[in-house]
Amino acid sequence: MAEFEPKIVAFVCNWCSYAGADKAGGQKLAYAAQVKLVRVMCSGRVDPLFVMDAFRQGADGVMVLGCHPGDCHYRAGNKKAQQRFRILSRMLPQFGIESDRFRLDWVAAGEAERFQTIANEMTDRVRALGPLRIRGYVAKEVA
Amino acid sequence: MGRPRTAVFLCNCGPNIAGAIDLDIIAGQLASRQDVAVVERHALLCSPDGQQFFRDTLQNRQVDNVVVVACSPKMHEKTFQDLAGEAGINIGHVQMANVREHCAWVTPDKATATAKAQLLINAAIRRSLISENLEQRSMEVNTDVLVIGGGLAGIEAALTAAAAGRKVTIVDREISLGGAVIKTEEVAPSLECAPCLLAPRLAAVRDNSNITVLTRAEVTEVRGFYGNFTVRVRRQARAIEPSCIGCEACFEVCPVTVPSRFHLGLGTHKAVYTLFPGSVPAAAAIDKSACRHFTDGTCNACVEACPFGAVNFDQPDDESEFAVGAIVVATGFSSWDPRSISALGYGTVPDVYTLPEFERLASSNGPTHSEIRLRDGRAPRSVAVVHCAGSLRPDAIPYCSRVCCLGALKVGELVRKQIPGATVTNIHHDLVLTTPREQAFYRRQAHEGTRFLACTDLAAVQVRTGDHGIRVEGPGFEPVEVDMVVLATGLQPAAGTRELAGLLNVELDADGFLKPDHAVLHCTGASLDGIYVAGCAAGPCDLPTAVTQGQAAVGDAISKLMPGRRINLEMMTSVIDADLCAGCRLCKAACPYKAVSFDRERKVCVVNEAICRGCGTCSAACPTGASKARHFTDAQIHAEIGGLLHG
Numbered sequence: 104m105a106e107f108e109p110k111i112v113a114f115v116c117n118w119c120s121y122a123g124a125d126k127a128g129g130q131k132l133a134y135a136a137q138v139k140l141v142r143v144m145c146s147g148r149v150d151p152l153f154v155m156d157a158f159r160q161g162a163d164g165v166m167v168l169g170c171h172p173g174d175c176h177y178r179a180g181n182k183k184a185q186q187r188f189r190i191l192s193r194m195l196p197q198f199g200i201e202s203d204r205f206r207l208d209w210v211a212a213g214e215a216e217r218f219q220t221i222a223n224e225m226t227d228r229v230r231a232l233g234p235l236r237i238r239g240y241v242a243k244e245v246a
Numbered sequence: 247m248g249r250p251r252t253a254v255f256l257c258n259c260g261p262n263i264a265g266a267i268d269l270d271i272i273a274g275q276l277a278s279r280q281d282v283a284v285v286e287r288h289a290l291l292c293s294p295d296g297q298q299f300f301r302d303t304l305q306n307r308q309v310d311n312v313v314v315v316a317c318s319p320k321m322h323e324k325t326f327q328d329l330a331g332e333a334g335i336n337i338g339h340v341q342m343a344n345v346r347e348h349c350a351w352v353t354p355d356k357a358t359a360t361a362k363a364q365l366l367i368n369a370a371i372r373r374s375l376i377s378e379n380l381e382q383r384s385m386e387v388n389t390d391v392l393v394i395g396g397g398l399a400g401i402e403a404a405l406t407a408a409a410a411g412r413k414v415t416i417v418d419r420e421i422s423l424g425g426a427v428i429k430t431e432e433v434a435p436s437l438e439c440a441p442c443l444l445a446p447r448l449a450a451v452r453d454n455s456n457i458t459v460l461t462r463a464e465v466t467e468v469r470g471f472y473g474n475f476t477v478r479v480r481r482q483a484r485a486i487e488p489s490c491i492g493c494e495a496c497f498e499v500c501p502v503t504v505p506s507r508f509h510l511g512l513g514t515h516k517a518v519y520t521l522f523p524g525s526v527p528a529a530a531a532i533d534k535s536a537c538r539h540f541t542d543g544t545c546n547a548c549v550e551a552c553p554f555g556a557v558n559f560d561q562p563d564d565e566s567e568f569a570v571g572a573i574v575v576a577t578g579f580s581s582w583d584p585r586s587i588s589a590l591g592y593g594t595v596p597d598v599y600t601l602p603e604f605e606r607l608a609s610s611n612g613p614t615h616s617e618i619r620l621r622d623g624r625a626p627r628s629v630a631v632v633h634c635a636g637s638l639r640p641d642a643i644p645y646c647s648r649v650c651c652l653g654a655l656k657v658g659e660l661v662r663k664q665i666p667g668a669t670v671t672n673i674h675h676d677l678v679l680t681t682p683r684e685q686a687f688y689r690r691q692a693h694e695g696t697r698f699l700a701c702t703d704l705a706a707v708q709v710r711t712g713d714h715g716i717r718v719e720g721p722g723f724e725p726v727e728v729d730m731v732v733l734a735t736g737l738q739p740a741a742g743t744r745e746l747a748g749l750l751n752v753e754l755d756a757d758g759f760l761k762p763d764h765a766v767l768h769c770t771g772a773s774l775d776g777i778y779v780a781g782c783a784a785g786p787c788d789l790p791t792a793v794t795q796g797q798a799a800v801g802d803a804i805s806k807l808m809p810g811r812r813i814n815l816e817m818m819t820s821v822i823d824a825d826l827c828a829g830c831r832l833c834k835a836a837c838p839y840k841a842v843s844f845d846r847e848r849k850v851c852v853v854n855e856a857i858c859r860g861c862g863t864c865s866a867a868c869p870t871g872a873s874k875a876r877h878f879t880d881a882q883i884h885a886e887i888g889g890l891l892h893g
Contacts, residue, residue, distance in 0.1 A: 110891055125318045128347025136353045136362045139369075139890045142319070143878055144818065147836070147863030156884055161891040177861035178753060178773060178838035187866070219352075 397425020513613020
């Protein structure tokens with residue numbers, strides 16, 4: 104059996120983290136192909152239900168990446184994200200999802216290497232956890 | 247109407263995409279999809295030829311949505327949106343799948359990259375199927391400008407706007423214009439006379455029919471948004487009518503003397519006063535807290551002395567409201583008060599002055615009429631200037647104000663000009679002189695006799711009474727004893743900056759100055775559309791920068807607010823469905839721009855789409871799904887998530 108390759112969905116803000124991923128591309132900084140991005144205008148746009156939906160639809164890990172605190176393009180949307188996901192991180196285990204399967208972090212537009220590092224670290228971490236199983240079934244197989 | 251039909255364009259991007267992803271496989275798979283009507287491929291879709299091909303294809307085929315499989319939307323989303331628009335497809339129906347930056351360039355294995363690209367394209371197609379129109383809305387604008395602060399930056403901003411035919415209102419707290427510059431005698435390094443520099447600009451303001459000057463005035467309320475602000479200004483009565491020409495006849499008869507804020511407490515003026523002869527406006531003002539008419543009703547002397555009948559004790563305070571399209575904040579700075587660091591001797595050792603105080607002593611409109619004098623009236627024979635007083639230390643000013651070094655060098659120039667044989671010693675660490683002219687000025691001061699003592703730790707400098715005068719000692723230099731010490735104090739945000747930022751709904755930086763919209767690309771824009779910042783309100787700056795920023799801020803404002811032209815609003819705003827809204831107001835609390843308000847009658851929240859910037863933070867907060875972020879709706883994002891996870 105081939106090694107488990109986790110599916111990772113990352114919600115990234117348009118101004119910092121999406122641009123950071125673009126820069127990683129520009130610099131040809133290869134990272135785990137399992138990481139796929141959903142662009143939103145601001146990390147503040149990310150409804151915790153999006154994260155839950157990603158898990159439900161088969162993601163083994165989910166990230167929300169925004170501008171660094173103080174650098175939000177929309178002033179403080181990332182601060183809202185931080186508040187929301189602090190709560191979500193604490194609730195995930197109650198749904199049977201290890202909190203390590205979720206990561207909220209900051210990537211500036213210029214931080215190509217940081218984007219690469221975070222993408223690879225998350226992939227390694229989730230790979231070690233194995234496929235997401237919620238209440239006894241393997242979510243991946245639902246697909 | 248049948249199912250939405252999507253056209254997918256695959257761009258080779260030369261070898262960039264086609265070399266890393268097997269587009270043949272992808273094209274083959276797309277061709278078999280029921281939801282894809284058209285699959286086209288081009289060598290370089292953004293080239294003139296590619297753009298023509300893109301537009302022609304869309305014009306000739308009946309499609310509802312377009313997915314462009316190419317580079318980052320940051321590169322060419324707008325290009326293809328505009329082309330699609332020309333072909334009659336609303337830009338809301340154009341979707342990019344970024345397979346270059348996010349796949350081809352970062353996934354070395356071609357099979358893996360191809361598999362990833364399939365998912366990225368799938369997500370874009372699924373999203374496109376439920377895409378909605380984006381409408382370009384616009385609104386009429388007011389093209390007038392409010393300038394808060396009548397110093398150098400504000401004056402230049404006002405004159406620039408007025409020259410373009412715009413109506414300008416300058417609001418200043420003082421009784422006349424001129425800000426900090428008018429309090430100095432000469433500006434360094436050119437040594438031009440500051441009052442002479444400003445006088446023609448002040449006269450130009452006075453004589454310009456497009457400019458209204460409101461002094462002794464403060465902005466108390468700001469409502470509205472870019473292009474449509476309503477501002478409220480409260481003006482304290484000066485008890486003198488504008489017919490006053492500033493002849494000073496009343497000064498002589500006024501029996502009350504008060505310490506002068508204009509002279510930084512080093513001199514006095516009468517209870518009826520002007521800041522200096524020739525001020526704009528020329529009219530005097532009465533200090534009601536000191537004037538005996540107002541304190542005990544016993545004096546009428548100025549009324550009798552005035553040849554113009556201009557004194558009017560009954561003049562009321564007034565409040566006015568008017569509309570403007572843009573606001574320039576040019577409120578300047580305040581000088582750091584050295585009393586908080588006792589080692590500097592300020593306030594305890596006589597003849598320790600701040601740099602602005604020294605400037606007042608050297609000024610022709612100052613308390614000594616430009617004679618540099620000690621408190622006992624003698625001319626100082628020796629002066630020490632302590633650089634970085636209070637600067638670069640966490641307990642006072644953590645930053646470098648970058649203009650004090652030049653001011654500190656000017657002390658030697660002014661002292662030697664007046665007092666032959668006097669010695670001047672500058673105790674410094676770094677010398678922040680950032681232009682060739684400033685550096686030449688430094689060399690000239692050194693050549694003409696200013697002694698420079700390098701201190702290794704200016705935070706450890708002690709100023710106290712010595713045996714033969716004031717003793718200044720510190721690490722790295724031999725102690726000196728002098729008649730006068732000048733502390734080169736740094737610049738802080740002007741008093742009231744935080745309150746003003748609150749009124750304007752703009753952000754401050756860590757040091758309390760107005761934060762620019764973008765530090766490089768839009769440094770005269772504050773953090774809200776239509777609010778600008780110029781001069782030291784944005785942080786310490788030199789005079790040419792203040793002038794440039796005043797002009798630049800207005801240049802930006804008036805080029806965007808043109809008479810007769812509407813401004814386009816953000817298209818990707820949020821909108822609240824009143825039928826779904828529960829009136830919980832979580833969105834109102836979440837909005838970083840105060841764009842959401844609560845309609846008390848209907849008990850629902852409403853987005854002001856002229857203020858909304860489209861971050862979507864409100865939509866994420868909405869528990870009922872009433873708040874919809876256009877182009878990033880819940881449904882679109884859920885579709886995208888599904889598309890990425892299921893091929």
